[in-house]
Amino acid sequence: MIRFEHVSKRYSAHHDALVELNFELGAGEMAFITGHSGAGKSTLLKLVALLERPTRGKVVVNGHDHGKLRRGRIPQARRGIGMVFQDHRLLMDRSVFDNVALPLLIAGTSREETAKRVRASLDKVGLLGREAEPPVNLSTGEQQRVGIARAIVVKPPVLIADEPTGNLDPQLSAEIMALFGEFQQVGTTVLIASHDLPLVKRMGKRVLVLDHGKLIDDFKPTSRPA
Amino acid sequence: MNRRVVSKTEVVADAKPPKKSRLSLRAWREQHLYSFFSSLGRLSARPWATTLTLAVLSLALAFPLLFWLLLDNARGLSGTVEDARSISVFLKVGTDMPAVNAMAEKLRHHPDVTSVVVKSPEQGLEEFRAHSGFADALNVLHYNPLPALLIVDPRAASAGDVDPAPALVEEFGRDPAVDQVQYDAQWKQRLNAILQLAQRGAAVLAVLLGLAALLVIGNTVRLDIQGRADEIAVMQLLGADNGFVRRPFLYIGFWYGALAGVLSLILIGFVEWALAAPLTALASSYDHRFGVHGLSIAQMGIVFVASAVLGWLGAWIAASRHIALGQPT
Numbered sequence: 001m002i003r004f005e006h007v008s009k010r011y012s013a014h015h016d017a018l019v020e021l022n023f024e025l026g027a028g029e030m031a032f033i034t035g036h037s038g039a040g041k042s043t044l045l046k047l048v049a050l051l052e053r054p055t056r057g058k059v060v061v062n063g064h065d066h067g068k069l070r071r072g073r074i075p076q077a078r079r080g081i082g083m084v085f086q087d088h089r090l091l092m093d094r095s096v097f098d099n100v101a102l103p104l105l106i107a108g109t110s111r112e113e114t115a116k117r118v119r120a121s122l123d124k125v126g127l128l129g130r131e132a133e134p135p136v137n138l139s140t141g142e143q144q145r146v147g148i149a150r151a152i153v154v155k156p157p158v159l160i161a162d163e164p165t166g167n168l169d170p171q172l173s174a175e176i177m178a179l180f181g182e183f184q185q186v187g188t189t190v191l192i193a194s195h196d197l198p199l200v201k202r203m204g205k206r207v208l209v210l211d212h213g214k215l216i217d218d219f220k221p222t223s224r225p226a
Numbered sequence: 227m228n229r230r231v232v233s234k235t236e237v238v239a240d241a242k243p244p245k246k247s248r249l250s251l252r253a254w255r256e257q258h259l260y261s262f263f264s265s266l267g268r269l270s271a272r273p274w275a276t277t278l279t280l281a282v283l284s285l286a287l288a289f290p291l292l293f294w295l296l297l298d299n300a301r302g303l304s305g306t307v308e309d310a311r312s313i314s315v316f317l318k319v320g321t322d323m324p325a326v327n328a329m330a331e332k333l334r335h336h337p338d339v340t341s342v343v344v345k346s347p348e349q350g351l352e353e354f355r356a357h358s359g360f361a362d363a364l365n366v367l368h369y370n371p372l373p374a375l376l377i378v379d380p381r382a383a384s385a386g387d388v389d390p391a392p393a394l395v396e397e398f399g400r401d402p403a404v405d406q407v408q409y410d411a412q413w414k415q416r417l418n419a420i421l422q423l424a425q426r427g428a429a430v431l432a433v434l435l436g437l438a439a440l441l442v443i444g445n446t447v448r449l450d451i452q453g454r455a456d457e458i459a460v461m462q463l464l465g466a467d468n469g470f471v472r473r474p475f476l477y478i479g480f481w482y483g484a485l486a487g488v489l490s491l492i493l494i495g496f497v498e499w500a501l502a503a504p505l506t507a508l509a510s511s512y513d514h515r516f517g518v519h520g521l522s523i524a525q526m527g528i529v530f531v532a533s534a535v536l537g538w539l540g541a542w543i544a545a546s547r548h549i550a551l552g553q554p555t
Contacts (some may be wrong), residue, residue, distance in 0.1 A: 079465030106466045108253025
């Protein structure tokens, strides 16, 4: 689902964000990327999300080779990748419903189908009944859940998250992570950048460790948790 | 490794990737409806700014239209001075009638003259009394201040021939008995030239002000795009293509143009209404020899459509310049 082959990303002559990255994430696999800040976690996610293109090597997501994808095909490719951000990036002047419905509107889903899917998505993150409210009425944790509902509403094969628990207390963080675990169980490939090591360890999933743009460790859990 | 194989079967069962490459007609219609209404919502969310922009736009549209309307009416007026080819020769006051008649007779034999009509000072006075409304004032005068008048019709210039009228005008002017020569066609020619110049001016003005309207809309949309940079970035992250991001802004341009068009028509209607009464009075004093007209329904339609197109275009220019960021090169 996500494959990196000899991937390097160079921003300037003195700044190699990623160096010779090789790894593959199968369909339905869940993995964390950790490392100190500046290790290249965000750059890696940007390459997956098609916000950046690799300087060298090959990034393949959902069967799209990101290095070769034409500009006009990028939006289409992004629709297959759900994205969750640390600051959730909701549109504050619109209701929770409209925020979650946005990817469906972009994809051209019919209105009835949209209503059904938005409710299902909000139900999954435990916010059913809050559709009409503006995001400001919600707590930080709830806003992050709306962000997650928005990311999964199109049922993307790949879900990526950049420090999704960065602004949350441990209790809420654990809940959010458990939510991601549920999506993995229905077959979504999940890749999460996080520096919350204790939490990452508790999840018992595969962990990619980055240091100065290099992949220095790739822990795989010995047994797959249910 | 076998874990990967297991999960692959799951993905086939559960997570269906959206595989539409082309949007259906229904989806297209729904997205346009959404943009149509959301753009209206954006405009009404800032009523003051919207009103101000609309005021500027409608003035920019109304000015050239009013100018053009004025010229169109003036053109009608000059048309009613029907092909006045005759030359009026005013003789010096005090020239006695036998001399006048002799001169008329002489002119009748001129090769470039087809007919001569003599108006004695007495006839002139009668006409003046009847038409000018100065009858009472004239009664006060103890003498007739009007000169004798010869109305000379010059020979019509045939094709490829020089119009003899200007030469005649000059020739008559040299005669010592003649006080003044008036040639209406010359006056009309000048008026036409002036009108043509003014019409060209109106066209230039219309182009310039149309350009100003385009810039105003373009700039408004540009500011709107900048103010919504975050929103645009989020939409692009969620897979919106440039068309989807651009569409609400194009509709905003359309609304600006269309509403400004309606406003400028209302403005013109108001000017017409304000000028109608004095113009009718003026026209009646000229025996209704000219009429005043406003814009026809068809012309109003053209104004509306043109301004809406102008708005759309301005927004399109701004949007294509300022969106399309947020994509990797």
